[in-house]
Amino acid sequence: MLKTHIYPELNQAQIRELISRNIDADNSIEDRVLSIISEVRQNGDIALLSLAEKFDGVVLKKTFLDKGEIKNIANAIGETQKQAIDTAYQNIKKFHESQLITEAKVETMPGVNCWRETRAIEKVGLYIPGGTAVLPSTFLMLGIPAKIAGCKELIVCSPPQRGKDSELVNSYIAYVAQLLEIERIYLVGGAQAVAAMAYGTDSIPKVDKIFGPGNQYVTKAKTIIQSSTQTAIDMPAGPSEVLVIADQTSNPVFVAADLLAQAEHGVDSQAILVATSQEIIQQTIAELEKQLAVLPRKEIAAKAIDNSYAVLVSDLHEGMTFSNEYAPEHLILATDNWQLITAEISNAGSVFLGNLTPESAGDYASGTNHTLPTSAYARSYSGVSVDSFVKKVTFQHLSPEGVKNLGNTVEVLAELEGLQAHKNAISVRLQSLIVD
Ligand SMILES: NC(=O)c1ccc[n+]([C@@H]2O[C@H](COP(=O)([O-])OP(=O)(O)OC[C@H]3O[C@@H](n4cnc5c(N)ncnc54)[C@H](O)[C@@H]3O)[C@@H](O)[C@H]2O)c1
Ligand SMILES: N[C@H](CO)Cc1c[nH]c[nH+]1
Numbered sequence: 498m499l500k501t502h503i504y505p506e507l508n509q510a511q512i513r514e515l516i517s518r519n520i521d522a523d524n525s526i527e528d529r530v531l532s533i534i535s536e537v538r539q540n541g542d543i544a545l546l547s548l549a550e551k552f553d554g555v556v557l558k559k560t561f562l563d564k565g566e567i568k569n570i571a572n573a574i575g576e577t578q579k580q581a582i583d584t585a586y587q588n589i590k591k592f593h594e595s596q597l598i599t600e601a602k603v604e605t606m607p608g609v610n611c612w613r614e615t616r617a618i619e620k621v622g623l624y625i626p627g628g629t630a631v632l633p634s635t636f637l638m639l640g641i642p643a644k645i646a647g648c649k650e651l652i653v654c655s656p657p658q659r660g661k662d663s664e665l666v667n668s669y670i671a672y673v674a675q676l677l678e679i680e681r682i683y684l685v686g687g688a689q690a691v692a693a694m695a696y697g698t699d700s701i702p703k704v705d706k707i708f709g710p711g712n713q714y715v716t717k718a719k720t721i722i723q724s725s726t727q728t729a730i731d732m733p734a735g736p737s738e739v740l741v742i743a744d745q746t747s748n749p750v751f752v753a754a755d756l757l758a759q760a761e762h763g764v765d766s767q768a769i770l771v772a773t774s775q776e777i778i779q780q781t782i783a784e785l786e787k788q789l790a791v792l793p794r795k796e797i798a799a800k801a802i803d804n805s806y807a808v809l810v811s812d813l814h815e816g817m818t819f820s821n822e823y824a825p826e827h828l829i830l831a832t833d834n835w836q837l838i839t840a841e842i843s844n845a846g847s848v849f850l851g852n853l854t855p856e857s858a859g860d861y862a863s864g865t866n867h868t869l870p871t872s873a874y875a876r877s878y879s880g881v882s883v884d885s886f887v888k889k890v891t892f893q894h895l896s897p898e899g900v901k902n903l904g905n906t907v908e909v910l911a912e913l914e915g916l917q918a919h920k921n922a923i924s925v926r927l928q929s930l931i932v933d
């Protein structure tokens with residue numbers, strides 16, 4: 498359990514190997530996803546119904562639940578669960594509302610005014626995972642910022658669940674749909690959901706941008722449609738990951754619990770322990786064994802732990818160096834000394850500070866978003882926020898004074914690029930002002 502690597506003894510090639518997630522090394526996922534996408538493009542809703550039977554084991558009469566069906570399912574929710582969802586909703590809403598900022602207009606020269614305004618992306622597709630676990634929390638994490646941004650149409654896809662018609666989605670998903678005033682849930686999962694939202698089918702509208710995490714099929718489909726259609730994606734948000742940095746002030750019980758919290762997501766999840774002593778690693782492994790043994794999803798978590806490792810570092814700073822190389826989806830600084838190293842963080846999706854801040858607080862209810870870049874994409878992508886659901890459009894206005902102040906500069910630059918029509922566009926205005 499958790500093979501240990503000694504950081505100062507690793508060469509560059511070994512570090513590269515450690516930080517590579519080795520996802521779809523043989524391209525088998527890509528091949529399967531390409532064939533699913535082409536099936537959906539050719540056969541639309543018929544393909545969706547047949548893939549639901551094949552991959553989800555559910556025979557559907559239609560691809561979606563309507564408002565009335567959602568209402569009936571939502572009625573089954575328990576009071577305790579409803580209250581917890583309401584609290585999470587409020588905290589996520591409060592945090593995300595603070596992201597709506599109006600930028601100031603800038604007068605770059607007298608009479609030359611430039612500014613940016615925000616416009617919502619009109620049609621967005623939200624993917625809510627529902628393979629090995631159904632995640633109503635993801636519905637909150639995507640639906641709340643989309644609503645705050647002002648997106649007009651929210652298309653929601655989630656894999657159908659086995660059971661009676663009243664169990665095709667669970668009551669928590671149905672309740673969140675009501676909170677977000679969403680009137681249809683499309684019962685479509687995996688790569689086929691991404692293809693349907695990118696190309697459109699008779700029942701599912703084509704969207705401008707697709708959001709949401711998912712397994713390797715979902716994530717691969719998102720990266721394929723991003724490069725082959727005009728539909729954008731939020732980011733590659735695949736199998737969950739956590740990297741925990743621990744020192745002598747950390748609590749091995751907490752650290753083991755945090756590692757397992759991500760490990761239980763899927764067999765391809767990774768949970769990396771970076772520690773400043775061999776003793777901390779040994780104590781954490783002992784705790785991992787104890788806690789794993791009683792987890793309901795122990796088979797999944799054990800496979801993910803097999804796919805994980807520990808790194809022994811000389812101090813917290815060296816731990817941060819490795820973490821920045823790994824670029825984890827979640828970074829937990831499980832130390833009382835977290836203030837010493839936060840400024841050194843350059844690559845991480847979301848950061849959890851100190852011994853009392855578990856990653857599951859952010860997964861569910863503290864307010865931050867849990868849809869985050871995996872597979873080292875934290876080097877270049879941010880997690881989902883209100884910004885992900887908007888475009889920033891630039892505006893400018895030139896007054897007569899502005900034309901006079903800027904005109905000659907534009908003329909000279911157009912001239913030096915050999916673009917006479919560009920020059921003319923400002924020259925005719927300058928001349929009109931002289932005539933006046
Ligand atoms: N990065 C993030 O922000 C984040 C957030 C939440 C969850 N996650 C990750 O999301 C994932 C959820 O995975 P999940 O599987 O539970 O649900 P999922 O909804 O992502 O995938 C289920 C779908 O996968 C498809 N599928 C399953 N087996 C297939 C096969 N052999 N061939 C083709 N398609 C197949 C099916 O269509 C099924 O409906 C986990 O890996 C979890 O770690 C990531
Ligand atoms: N940890 C996941 C992101 O990687 C989000 C999640 C949803 N539910 C529980 N956890």
Ligand SMILES: [Zn+2]
Pocket residue numbers: 737758759762860
């Ligand atoms: Zn989680």
